[in-house]
Amino acid sequence: MTSSVPSSARIRIGSAPDSWGVWFPDDPQQVPWERFLDEVSEAGYEWIELGPYGYLPTDPARLADETARRELAVSAGTVFTGLHHGPAVWDRTWEHVADIAALTRAMGAKHLVVIPSFWRDDKTGEVLEDRTLTGAQWRDLTTQTERLAREVRDRYGLRIVVHPHADTHIDSEENVNRFLDATDPELVSLCLDTGHYAYCGGDSVELIRTYGERIGYLHLKQVDPAVLADVVVNEVPFGPAVARGVMCEPPGGVPALEPVLDAARALGTDLFAIVEQDMYPCPPDKPLPIARRTREFLRICGPARPSS
Numbered sequence: 001m002t003s004s005v006p007s008s009a010r011i012r013i014g015s016a017p018d019s020w021g022v023w024f025p026d027d028p029q030q031v032p033w034e035r036f037l038d039e040v041s042e043a044g045y046e047w048i049e050l051g052p053y054g055y056l057p058t059d060p061a062r063l064a065d066e067t068a069r070r071e072l073a074v075s076a077g078t079v080f081t082g083l084h085h086g087p088a089v090w091d092r093t094w095e096h097v098a099d100i101a102a103l104t105r106a107m108g109a110k111h112l113v114v115i116p117s118f119w120r121d122d123k124t125g126e127v128l129e130d131r132t133l134t135g136a137q138w139r140d141l142t143t144q145t146e147r148l149a150r151e152v153r154d155r156y157g158l159r160i161v162v163h164p165h166a167d168t169h170i171d172s173e174e175n176v177n178r179f180l181d182a183t184d185p186e187l188v189s190l191c192l193d194t195g196h197y198a199y200c201g202g203d204s205v206e207l208i209r210t211y212g213e214r215i216g217y218l219h220l221k222q223v224d225p226a227v228l229a230d231v232v233v234n235e236v237p238f239g240p241a242v243a244r245g246v247m248c249e250p251p252g253g254v255p256a257l258e259p260v261l262d263a264a265r266a267l268g269t270d271l272f273a274i275v276e277q278d279m280y281p282c283p284p285d286k287p288l289p290i291a292r293r294t295r296e297f298l299r300i301c302g303p304a305r306p307s308s
Helices: 033-042 060-068 086-106 133-157 175-182 192-197 206-210 226-235 238-243 255-263 287-301
Strands: 011-015 045-051 073-081 110-117 159-162 190-194 216-222 273-276
Touching: 011 255, 011 287, 033 060, 045 273, 060 073, 060 086, 060 190, 073 086, 073 273, 086 110, 086 133, 086 238, 110 133, 110 190, 110 216, 133 175, 159 216, 190 192, 190 206, 192 206, 192 216, 206 255, 216 255, 226 238, 255 273, 255 287, 273 287
Parallel strands: 011 045, 011 273, 045 073, 073 110, 110 159, 159 190, 190 216, 216 273
Antiparallel strands: none
């Protein structure tokens, strides 16, 4: 770590159920939650995300016991929102958010990852709505996101980090910039997912350098350029693209993670960097060896001080 970076700044590496092929609370193609916890700890990670609500135990006492005995801690929860639909969806959104925020707080985490709703179904590819928002929808998206940020902060003491994501309305450089420019930096930070941003044509290092004060959280992920090229040409939806292997094991894809981590370190702030290699569905024995290799690769990159 360079002398220009405060010695207290650190990047804490973790992983998530996503890297074990987990996308849903319950699915026969997914590994049981006990196996995920056992293997993520065995692979050398100390931090995890909650994943889809209901996959891990939702009773805080039980989850605290299960994570503690594996020497794991929780960095964030995740919610899905359709806030561009405006105030009409607020009550339904808050009902979804509140339970997850409560569990996230109970586990000692400070972040809530907010993923916008998909404009096409991530499993079937069915088009659900127009992929381009109107001006009014953009205003609803930004104002309702700020409202969510205030409520989550005031009621649960958490900070939201909005996750640009393929097949959503916050995806490309243009849309990410538009979203950031229209939201209050005191309320809304970004979860920069390096894989999704590359998938949508963005440059993670440039984003960190341009909007560094808005980067509140990282997801580390790489894209296979050859698979992505076919996905783009054939307009393959995100779910089937993942099944084709569009998200790949580091360091075999883009973006290169070491420059991203260097840029993040240069911010001089504490950050979580959570490995997320989308692999739904995947054979149950596939994730652990990849997780071990990825953790070792990140150690070689030297992105973090000790996490304790």
